[in-house]
Amino acid sequence: MQVVGYDTREEPALLLATAGAVSRQPLSRGTELAYALGERHCAGTIEDGSHHACERPEAPYCPLHTTPWSVASNRDSEDPHAIYLAAFAPRTFKVGVTRLWRLDARLEEQGADRAAHVRTVPDGRVAREIESEIAAAIDGGERVRVATKIRGLHRTVEEGRWNDLLDDFDPIATFQFEYDLGLGSRPVVATIAAGTVIGTKGRILALDRAGTAYAVDLRDLLGYELLEGTDGRALQASLDAFE
Numbered sequence: 001m002q003v004v005g006y007d008t009r010e011e012p013a014l015l016l017a018t019a020g021a022v023s024r025q026p027l028s029r030g031t032e033l034a035y036a037l038g039e040r041h042c043a044g045t046i047e048d049g050s051h052h053a054c055e056r057p058e059a060p061y062c063p064l065h066t067t068p069w070s071v072a073s074n075r076d077s078e079d080p081h082a083i084y085l086a087a088f089a090p091r092t093f094k095v096g097v098t099r100l101w102r103l104d105a106r107l108e109e110q111g112a113d114r115a116a117h118v119r120t121v122p123d124g125r126v127a128r129e130i131e132s133e134i135a136a137a138i139d140g141g142e143r144v145r146v147a148t149k150i151r152g153l154h155r156t157v158e159e160g161r162w163n164d165l166l167d168d169f170d171p172i173a174t175f176q177f178e179y180d181l182g183l184g185s186r187p188v189v190a191t192i193a194a195g196t197v198i199g200t201k202g203r204i205l206a207l208d209r210a211g212t213a214y215a216v217d218l219r220d221l222l223g224y225e226l227l228e229g230t231d232g233r234a235l236q237a238s239l240d241a242f243e
């Protein structure tokens, strides 16, 4: 059984493939996960609900299965695009663009705490130009690393700074997202699939194990073979590797 994808929206789940069949391992709060990680290799492809395995050693994807579709389609798309600002606790701000109809999904995928839709433009090319201008003006990049998001996982957004930023843009709409992770301190970064689910925030999975909170980037699980029903020793070994 291999981790071949993840779904971070309404019902967060890991997508697991066994002999071509894809199943969902829910990641809702309170779910107990008890997998140890085995070998990691290319996650292959999913087409029409079936998984095509790939044994190449590169992970999460080998060159053949790496599809830079998001970059290409945004850049060349003639659909209307939204330009948005997003805030990640406590004070990381970014500008981004997405096709207008994908705005809500895009903000959730990223695990933004706050966001504002600031412009709508006719195509992806114009959107990229304005994105670059805004990035330079607000001194906040176009990419926020997952490690940065994890560092602020137990924090809240600094309202004053965020509101000051919005004052310059007269937003079309603003968004506030609640993840209710209830973390008292910064979680330990790990690549594990064992523990009690606290919640998800974008592609970050928060797990509790023996009173310690762990943060897992779901992308880091892509491609791993999962070993089910393993004894405590195997689970502990995969935890020890990151402590």
Ligand SMILES: [Zn+2]
Pocket (backbone or CB within 6 Å): 042, 043, 044, 054, 055, 056, 061, 062, 063, 064, 065
């Ligand atoms: Zn491959």
